[in-house]
Amino acid sequence: MNTSLVKYILHLGDTTLILAQQNSKWCGHGPVLEQDIALTNISLDLLGQARNFYQYAAELMNENEKSTKDFIQSLGMQTDEKITEDILAYHRKERFFFNLLLTEQPNGDWGQTILRQFLYSRFQYYLYEKLQEHPDTQIAAIAAKSIKETTYHLRWSSEWVIRLGDGTAESHERMQNAIDNLWPYTGEMFLPADFEADVKIDFSGLKNKWLDAVTSIVKQATLSLPENENKVYMHTGGKEGRHTEHLGYILTELQYMQMAFPGANW
Amino acid sequence: MPAITNDTVQKVWDMLATVADPEVPVLTILDLGIVREVKVSGTGENEKIEIIITPTYSGCPAMDMIRMNIRLVLAEEGLKNYTLTTVLSPAWTTDWMSEEGKQKLKAYGIAPPNPQQNVCTPELFQQEEAVQCPRCESWHTHRISEFGSTACKALYQCDDCREPFDYFKCH
Structure with a gap:
C-alpha cells in the first residue's frame, strides 16, 4: 500500500468532512429559509465527497499486509476490524485527522461562514481541476464528480461575499472582520505536506490562480485583503494532524455516539 | 440504454x-x-x-x-x-435522463431539466435559466434559490399562476 497516497486521500476526505460538519450546524439557524437550505445542501455535497474518499481509502487499507497494518496502527486505529468509511470518520482521534485548519475554524457569524466557504471552494475548484488528471483513476473520478458540485458552492459563496461586502456598513464590517480572521489559515493550502510531494500533487500555478480570483472578488465586494497579505503569519500543521483547539470540540460532537456506543447502528 | x-x-x-x-x-x-x-x-x-x-x-x-x-x-x-x-x-449528468422520465417529472409537478447549458461554469451572477412552470406552462418564472429540497433540485416560482415549484436542475 502506498501510505502517502492513502494519507492524501484521508486529507481530502477529512477536509470535506469537517467543513460539512461545521456548515451543517447552521441547519435550522440560517438567516432565511432558502439560504439555510443552500448551506445544508452544500454540507450534503461535501459529506458525500468525504464518503467517496473514505470508501476509497478504506478499500486500500483492507489489504492484508503487515505494512498496511502498521500504518493503520500509526493512525491510532485497531487492526483487528475491517476498515470502513465509518471507522475512518468515527474512530480516529484529532491527531490523526489531516484536514485544512481553515475548515475547522468556528462558524462565527454568517459572514465568516460565507467567507470560509468562499476561500475553500475557490481552492477546491482549482485543485480538483488538476486532480481530474491525476494518474490515480479513482482520485481523478472523485474530483471530476465533485467539481460539478463545487461549481455551485463557488458561485453561491462568491456572490454572497460581493453582496455582503458591498452591502450595508454593518455587513461590510463583518465581512472585513471575517477576512482578517481567516486569512492566516489560507497559507497552509499551498504548502505541500510530505505526502503531497510523494503523490506528485501539482501545486504550480495553483496559488496564483486562487489569489487572482480571490483578489478580484474581494475588490468587487469593496473589501480589502490584509495589508502586505504575503507577509501575514500563516498557521500550519493541519495536514500533519496538528490542529487548532476547535477540532477537538468538533470531533467530540461528531464522534460522540460511536464513542459512547461503539458499533451502534440504525 | x-x-x-x-x-x-x-x-x-x-x-x-x-x-x-x-x-x-x-x-x-x-x-x-x-x-x-x-x-x-x-x-x-x-x-x-x-x-x-x-x-x-x-x-x-x-x-x-x-x-x-x-x-x-x-x-x-x-x-x-x-x-x-x-x-x-x-x-x-441530467443529459442522461430519458425523454419519458422528463414527461413523468412534469406530470408530477417538477420542472424537468433543460438540456445542459452554462450552469456548470463558475461565472457569477449568470442569467437565470428559463424554466417552464410545470403547472400552467408559463415561461414567466423566476428562481428563488439555486438549492432546493434535495441536492438535485432548485426552487422556482411562476409569475403567472404564482405557484412555487421544484426544478430538477441541469447538472
Missing part, C-alpha cells in the same frame, strides 16, 4: 426498470440514467452478471436505498450471481 445483446441482460434491465427512485417515486432508476451497464460473462451455472450504477450527486442519500432496492428486486426474481458496482466516472 445500450443495445441489448443477450436474453439475460434484457431480463436484468427489465427487473431494474421496476426500481423507483425513493425521492421522486414517479421516476425509475433507468429514467434517471443511474444504471450505466449490465454485463454478463459465462453461461449456464457459471453465468455472472455485473450491474454498474452511478450516483447523481456525491451526497445523494437516496443512493444507499437505491442499492438496497435493487438487491430486493433481484432477490425476488431469484437472481443471485451478480455484483453491484458503483462507478463515479464519467460523472452523472
